[in-house]
Amino acid sequence: MTAIKHALQRDIFTPNDERLLSIVNVCKAGKKKKNCFLCATVTTERPVQVKVVKVKKSDKGDFYKRQIAWALRDLAVVDAKDAIKENPEFDLHFEKIYKWVASSTAEKNAFISCIWKLNQRYLRKKIDFVNVSSQLLEELPKVTEESVPSGENQSVAGGDEEAVDEYQELNAREEQDIEIIMEGCEYAISNAEAFAERLSRELQVLDGANIQSIMASEKQVNILMKLLDEALQEVDQIEFKLSSYEEMLQSVKEQMDQISESNHLIHLSNTNNVKLLSEIEFLVNHMDLAKGHIKALQEGDLASSRGIEACTNAADALLQCMNVALRPGHDMLLAVKQQQQRFSDLREHFARRLASHLNNVFVQQGHDQSSTLAQHSIELTLPNHHPFHRDLLRYAKLMEWLKSTDYGKYEGLTKNYMDYLSRLYEREIKDFFEVAKIKMTGTTKESKKFGQRRLSLMATLPRKESAVKQETESLHGSSGKLTGSTSSLNKLSVQPSGNRRSQSSSLLDMGNMSTSDLDVADRTKFDKIFEQVLSELEPLCLAEQDFISKFFKLQQHQSMPGTVTEADDLDGGTSSKQHISGTPLPVSSEKDMIRQMMTKIFRCIEPELNNLIALGDKIDSFNSLYMLVKMSHHVWTAQNVDPASFLSTTLGNVLVTVKRNFDKCISNQIRQMEEVKISKKSKVGILPFVAEFEEFAGLAESIFKNAERRGDLDKAYTKLIRGVFVNVEKVANESQKTPRDVVMMENFHHIFATLSRLKISCLEAEKKEAKQKYTDHLQSYVIYSLGQPLEKLNHFFEGVEARVAQGIREEEVSYQLAFNKQELRKVIKEYPGKEVKKGLDNLYKKVDKHLCEEENLLQVVWHSMQDEFIRQYKHFEGLIARCYPGSGVTMEFTIQDILDYCSSIAQSH
Numbered sequence: 073m074t075a076i077k078h079a080l081q082r083d084i085f086t087p088n089d090e091r092l093l094s095i096v097n098v099c100k101a102g103k104k105k106k107n108c109f110l111c112a113t114v115t116t117e118r119p120v121q122v123k124v125v126k127v128k129k130s131d132k133g134d135f136y137k138r139q140i141a142w143a144l145r146d147l148a149v150v151d152a153k154d155a156i157k158e159n160p161e162f163d164l165h166f167e168k169i170y171k172w173v174a175s176s177t178a179e180k181n182a183f184i185s186c187i188w189k190l191n192q193r194y195l196r197k198k199i200d201f202v203n204v205s206s207q208l209l210e211e212l213p214k215v216t217e218e219s220v221p222s223g224e225n226q227s228v229a230g231g232d233e234e235a236v237d238e239y240q241e242l243n244a245r246e247e248q249d250i251e252i253i254m255e256g257c258e259y260a261i262s263n264a265e266a267f268a269e270r271l272s273r274e275l276q277v278l279d280g281a282n283i284q285s286i287m288a289s290e291k292q293v294n295i296l297m298k299l300l301d302e303a304l305q306e307v308d309q310i311e312f313k314l315s316s317y318e319e320m321l322q323s324v325k326e327q328m329d330q331i332s333e334s335n336h337l338i339h340l341s342n343t344n345n346v347k348l349l350s351e352i353e354f355l356v357n358h359m360d361l362a363k364g365h366i367k368a369l370q371e372g373d374l375a376s377s378r379g380i381e382a383c384t385n386a387a388d389a390l391l392q393c394m395n396v397a398l399r400p401g402h403d404m405l406l407a408v409k410q411q412q413q414r415f416s417d418l419r420e421h422f423a424r425r426l427a428s429h430l431n432n433v434f435v436q437q438g439h440d441q442s443s444t445l446a447q448h449s450i451e452l453t454l455p456n457h458h459p460f461h462r463d464l465l466r467y468a469k470l471m472e473w474l475k476s477t478d479y480g481k482y483e484g485l486t487k488n489y490m491d492y493l494s495r496l497y498e499r500e501i502k503d504f505f506e507v508a509k510i511k512m513t514g515t516t517k518e519s520k521k522f523g524q525r526r527l528s529l530m531a532t533l534p535r536k537e538s539a540v541k542q543e544t545e546s547l548h549g550s551s552g553k554l555t556g557s558t559s560s561l562n563k564l565s566v567q568p569s570g571n572r573r574s575q576s577s578s579l580l581d582m583g584n585m586s587t588s589d590l591d592v593a594d595r596t597k598f599d600k601i602f603e604q605v606l607s608e609l610e611p612l613c614l615a616e617q618d619f620i621s622k623f624f625k626l627q628q629h630q631s632m633p634g635t636v637t638e639a640d641d642l643d644g645g646t647s648s649k650q651h652i653s654g655t656p657l658p659v660s661s662e663k664d665m666i667r668q669m670m671t672k673i674f675r676c677i678e679p680e681l682n683n684l685i686a687l688g689d690k691i692d693s694f695n696s697l698y699m700l701v702k703m704s705h706h707v708w709t710a711q712n713v714d715p716a717s718f719l720s721t722t723l724g725n726v727l728v729t730v731k732r733n734f735d736k737c738i739s740n741q742i743r744q745m746e747e748v749k750i751s752k753k754s755k756v757g758i759l760p761f762v763a764e765f766e767e768f769a770g771l772a773e774s775i776f777k778n779a780e781r782r783g784d785l786d787k788a789y790t791k792l793i794r795g796v797f798v799n800v801e802k803v804a805n806e807s808q809k810t811p812r813d814v815v816m817m818e819n820f821h822h823i824f825a826t827l828s829r830l831k832i833s834c835l836e837a838e839k840k841e842a843k844q845k846y847t848d849h850l851q852s853y854v855i856y857s858l859g860q861p862l863e864k865l866n867h868f869f870e871g872v873e874a875r876v877a878q879g880i881r882e883e884e885v886s887y888q889l890a891f892n893k894q895e896l897r898k899v900i901k902e903y904p905g906k907e908v909k910k911g912l913d914n915l916y917k918k919v920d921k922h923l924c925e926e927e928n929l930l931q932v933v934w935h936s937m938q939d940e941f942i943r944q945y946k947h948f949e950g951l952i953a954r955c956y957p958g959s960g961v962t963m964e965f966t967i968q969d970i971l972d973y974c975s976s977i978a979q980s981h
Contacts, residue, residue, distance in 0.1 A: 073095065073097075073179075073724070076079060076095070076109070077092060077095050079112065079136070080092055080095065080109070080127060080136060083135065083136060084127060084136060084137075085111075085113055085124075085125075085137055087119055087154075089116045090113045090114065090115050090116065091113060091114055091115075091116060091117055091185055092112075092113050092893040093112045093113060093114060093190070094111070094112040094176075094182060094183050094186035094187075095109055095110070095111050095112075095179075096109065096110050096179045096180060096182070096183035096184070097109055097175040097179060097486045098110055098172040098173060098174050098175070099172070099173055100170075100171065100172065100173070100349055101172065101173050102171070104556050106128075106174075107129075107171075108123070108126055108127060108128040108129075108139070108572040109126070109127045109128075109136075110124060110126060110127075110172065110183065111124070111125045111127055112124055112144075112183065112186050112187060112190060112248055113125055113191070114194070120194055120258060121143070122143070122144040122145075122190050122194050123141045123143055123144060124140065124141070124144060124147070124164070124187075125138060125140070125142075126138075126139045126140045126141070127139065127143045129761065136562065142166050142189060143162075143197060144191065144194075144197075145195060145197060146166050146167065146189070146564070147164060147165065147166060147187075147199055148165045148166070148199065148200065149163070149164075149165035149187075149200045149202060150162070150164060150165075150184060150199060150200070150201045150202065150204065151163040151165070151202045151203055152184060152201070152202065152203045152204045152205075153202055153203050154182070155203045155204055155205045155257040155374060156205075156922075159177065160173050160174040160175070160176060160177050160180055161173050161174075162174065162184065164452075164665070168457070172841060174547040176857045179347070181205075181208055184204060184208065185208050185209075185495065185841050187199075188201060188204075188208075188209055193593070202688045203693065206581040208713075210948070217256050222934075240802075248843055253271075257270060260280070269458060271556060271917075276666055292662075324950075325684045330764060339657060351399070351402075354399070355405075356604075358393065358396040358548040359393050359394075359408065359411050359412075359764055360417070360419075361390060361393050361397060362381075362389065363384070363390060364386070365386035365389045365390065366384035366386070366418065367787035368382040368383050368385070369383065369386045369418050369421065369422040370418070370421065370422075371389060372386065372427040374426065375424065375429075377466060378471070379465065380466050383422070383453060383470065384469045384470055384473075385428075386422075387422065387469075387470060387473040388469075388473065389420060390418060390422075391473060391476065391477060392416045393411075393415055394412070394419065394477075396591070398875075400787065419477055419478065420478075421537065423477065423478040423481050423857075424481075426467075426470055426474060426481075427474070427481045427484060430464075430467060430471075430485055431488050433463070433464065433487070434488055434489055434493070435491040435492060437460050437492070437493075437496070442588050445805050451507075452507050452508055452511060452601065452604050452605070453504075453606070453608060454500060454501070454504050454608045454612050454705075456611070457612075457615065457616065457619075458615065461615065461616075461619040461623075463617070464619070464623055465623060467621050467623070467624060468622055468625065471485070471623055471624060471625060472625040475624070475625055484622075485626060486669065487910075490669055490672045490673055493616075493673050494672055494674075494675060495672060496675045497673055497676070501609075501674070501676050501677060501680055502676060502680065503610065504605075505680040505683070506603070506605075506683055508601055508605050508684060509683075509684065509687055511597075512597075512598055512601055512684075512687060512688065512691065513687070514692065554919070556968075593947050594692065595692060595694060595695060595698065595771075598688055598691065598695050598698060599695075599775075601701070602684075602688065602695075602698060602699055602702055603702050605681075605684065606702060606706050606723075609677060609681075610706060610709075610710070610719065613670070613677075613718060613719040613722075614675065614713070614719060615705060616670065616674070617670055617717060617718060617719070617872055620666055620669055620670065624669075626663075626744075663716065665784075666718075667716070667718050667721070670717075670718035670719075671718060672719065674722070677722055678722050678725060678726060681722075681726045682726060682729055685699055685726065685729055685730055685733065689733045689736075689737075693733070693736075693737040693740060694737065694768070694771060696730060696734040696736075697734065697737075697771065697772055697775045697776070697785075697952065698708065698730060698775055699730045699733070699734075699815045699979065700727075700781060700784065701775050701776060701779045701780075701781065703723065703726060703727045703730045704727060704781040705778065705779070705780060707720065707723045707727050708715055708780050711724075733760065734784065734788070734896055735788075738788045738791055738792060741761070741764065741768065741792060741795075742791065742792065744761060744764075745761040745795050745796065745798075745799040746795075746799060746802075748761060748799065748803060750803055750806060750807055752808050752809060754809060754820075755809050755810040755814075755887070755921070755922065755924060756803065756807050756809070756810045756814075756815050756924075756925030757810075757818065757926060757927070758803075758818060758819060758822050758926050758927060759799075759800060759803055759815075759819055760820050761795075761796060761799060762796060762822055762823060764802065765792055765793070765796050765821075765823070765826070766793065766822070766826045769789070769826060769827075769830050769832065771829065772785055772789075773789075773830055773832070782900070786834040789834055789835055790834065790835075793835055793838045796823065797838070797841070797842075800815070800816065800819045800820065800823075801816065803815060804816045804819075810922055811853060811856070811857075811922055813850075813852045813853035813856060814848075814849075814853055814922045814923060815848040816845060816846075816849040817846055817849040817850045817853055817933075818923065818924060818927045818929060819844045819929060820843075820845040820846040820849065821842075821846040821850075821929060822927055823838075823842040824839060824842040824843045824846055827839035827842060848898040850932075850933065850936060851936070852931065854933065854936045854937050854940050855940065857918065857919060857922075857933075858915065858937050858940050858941060859913065862903050862944070862948070863907075864899050865902075865948060866948075868891070868895070868896065868899045869948055869951050871890065871891060872885050872891050872951055873951070874954055875888060875891065876955075882954045882955045883954075883955065883957060885935055885956075886955060886956050886959070891955075893956055893959050893961060896952070896956060896959075896961055897961055900961065900962075900963060900964060901964070903964060903965075904961075904964045904965070905964055905969050905973075908969075908973065909973040909976075909977070912973050912974060912977055913977050913980075915937065916934060916977045916978070917934055919937070927979065934974065934978055938970065938974040940976075941970060942967055942970055942971075943968060944962070945967060946967075948963065949962075949963065
């Protein structure tokens with residue numbers, strides 16, 4: 073341990089001017105035993121610092137390094153764990169508690185004893201020694217000032233220091249001086265007393281030399297004192313002069329202070345003047361209105377373009393003066409208040425002039441436009457308001473000024489404009505729609521002539537039919553046309569085909585045009601008129617809306633998210649239709665204000681459109697097809713421009729009415745199908761509603777080609793075709809004169825032909841169904857009509873087939889008494905070729921009586937009957953060959969005879 077102590081002193085503490093007093097080998101409690109050393113050290117220089125240093129052996133070599141040091145004054149508690157039993161563990165309480173385990177109890181006790189002595193020697197600090205044996209702390213006597221005199225106290229202290237300082241090394245300089253002295257006295261080591269005596273003598277010689285030197289310097293001291301006295305006198309003179317100078321400078325200082333204060337006041341005055349000039353220039357530059365502007369505001373000509381421009385510039389200048397951002401305190405100046413009042417008066421005066429002038433312009437426009445209504449009453453056109461809009465747009469900037477300065481007068485002008493223009497547009501639009509109605513209800517000479525002839529024909533009908541006819545025409549107006557081009561006679565009875573054909577030919581003979589030709593002409597004329605009405609209204613509304621936006625400075629939005637018009641929900645049954653002509657909604661934005669203004673100005677458009685639609689529907693319910701297509705296209709166009717605009721909303725609402733009329737037209741046709749009654753005395757032929765469906769489908773396909781609302785037509789097709797199918801079967805079941813299969817066959821053949829010709833994609837399934845029904849009923853009718861042309865022969869072979877079915881072999885049937893060869897020959901002789909041809913001729917006449925001429929199915933049916941008869945003939949021959957082999961029995965006629973018979977009969981008729 074001593075060797076380690078000296079090594080640590082040499083390597084670690086001597087370079088830091090420290091002395092190592094005690095050392096203990098420790099490791100941390102509870103962890104892996106990594107040994108280190110706790111060292112108690114003091115510094116060699118004053119004031120003495122006492123430390124506890126932790127030294128650890130380096131991992132890279134055999135040398136030691138200083139790891140951490142604690143000042144002894146920071147030590148609060150020393151805990152030895154057990155004062156009685158030997159225990160190597162102890163704790164040191166610095167800023168935190170460090171737990172240590174010494175290599176031996178003796179080293180621990182020696183280290184704790186050294187700590188206690190250092191505390192008593194240097195610190196005099198209250199350190200708590202806990203669980204430390206009292207014997208360990210009493211190894212050195214406690215020294216106090218009361219028990220030892222001062223001199224003895226010093227000696228004891230010195231003794232203590234010697235006790236503590238077991239060894240004190242000489243430094244290098246001390247060693248060098250001692251070596252020089254000892255080299256000068258060779259006997260210093262052998263005779264110390266002689267060496268000490270010599271040193272004493274040399275010291276006395278040095279003291280004497282010092283005294284003589286002091287005595288020799290007294291003269292110099294006197295000279296120095298004299299010089300000091302002279303210097304003091306000079307200093308007094310200098311102080312006197314400095315006092316006089318100070319008095320003079322004091323007066324100068326006062327004058328300079330006065331000058332500085334005066335300069336400060338001048339600078340302050342200049343600064344205030346500059347600021348005042350800046351404020352005045354600001355007010356003059358921003359609140360001074362030119363005389364020309366004032367004159368323009370007071371007397372400017374609002375009728376000429378130059379005057380309007382001057383007034384516009386003056387109004388902008390006035391607005392800038394009034395809106396200038398005044399600095400704090402400006403509003404308290406009398407001149408500013410007067411100027412602001414002057415500006416307010418000018419604004420009020422000019423606002424009144426502008427509002428009065430514009431009101432006069434609005435009124436004058438109403439009178440000017442009224443004078444031009446007469447020339448537009450003949451043609452189906454609306455007056456052009458572009459010149460009026462062009463003239464008013466010159467005031468757009470003034471309206472923007474009025475909106476920002478006097479919103480009350482701006483609102484008043486807006487209300488007056490709506491009042492005047494709504495009355496003007498109401499007159500124009502009503503006259504325009506009157507012209508449209510006149511053109512729609514106007515009839516050609518041919519249609520009038522045909523109407524008169526048709527009335528004369530109706531006079532010959534039964535009274536019941538005439539009554540119903542009159543009632544129907546009273547419901548649909550006095551135009552003489554039938555709703556949906558469907559005669560009300562069809563509701564009462566189905567005339568025989570021959571009678572109908574004769575009536576049709578007589579009508580054609582009486583008039584130059586057929587009913588369908590008149591209907592097509594009228595519908596085409598209606599379509600053109602309706603399209604022209606919409607084409608005139610659309611630019612009128614768009615132009616007015618654009619003008620309102622520009623003139624009244626209202627912002628238009630191109631799209632309105634979440635806006636739903638009624639046109640988007642046409643199939644919803646009950647419509648949540650908004651009453652545009654009612655109380656206007658509260659204005660939530662400028663866009664809403666535009667819509668409200670348009671609603672008030674054009675409040676008559678929607679009612680007039682609805683009236684026109686009602687008239688077109690009354691004239692001909694098929695007009696709803698034209699109106700649905702045209703209106704849908706215009707709604708689609710308007711919504712692409714602005715889905716929330718007045719035009720889009722209004723047309724969408726009207727489209728709802730058109731769609732309802734279209735649905736009503738479909739419902740009426742279905743109801744007419746259900747109300748059809750058939751005559752008991754004539755054959756049915758092609759049912760009226762089947763022909764009407766063909767007409768409707770052909771018309772609809774031509775109208776709805778490339779239309780936006782094709783889906784509505786497809787739904788109507790589905791409803792109509794279902795109604796046709798159901799009611800054809802119903803009429804066929806009720807028919808007494810014409811066989812059911814003939815009614816079904818002819819009408820479904822007509823339906824199939826119609827669907828095949830029109831190629832309606834949504835009715836492909838119905839087309840296949842119609843074809844199947846036609847084929848089935850054709851076969852059924854052929855079998856039913858043909859029956860058993862060789863009745864006895866047929867009964868005979870039915871008996872043969874029954875015997876075979878009972879288990880008798882075919883070649884043994886001829887041995888049966890009732891079915892022998894003689895019976896077979898007897899039956900065959902009853903059907904010679906002449907009788908067969910006669911039966912086929914009667915059958916042809918019967919079929920011709922059942923079938924109608926319109927569908928031209930006689931030859932088809934006759935060919936099918938021929939095939940069926942040949943099939944039966946081949947069946948009989950097969951039975952003869954199998955059941956009567958080798959008998960030589962054959963039919964009286966051949967297949968070629970049958971073909972000749974059928975061909976001869978068809979040619980003869």
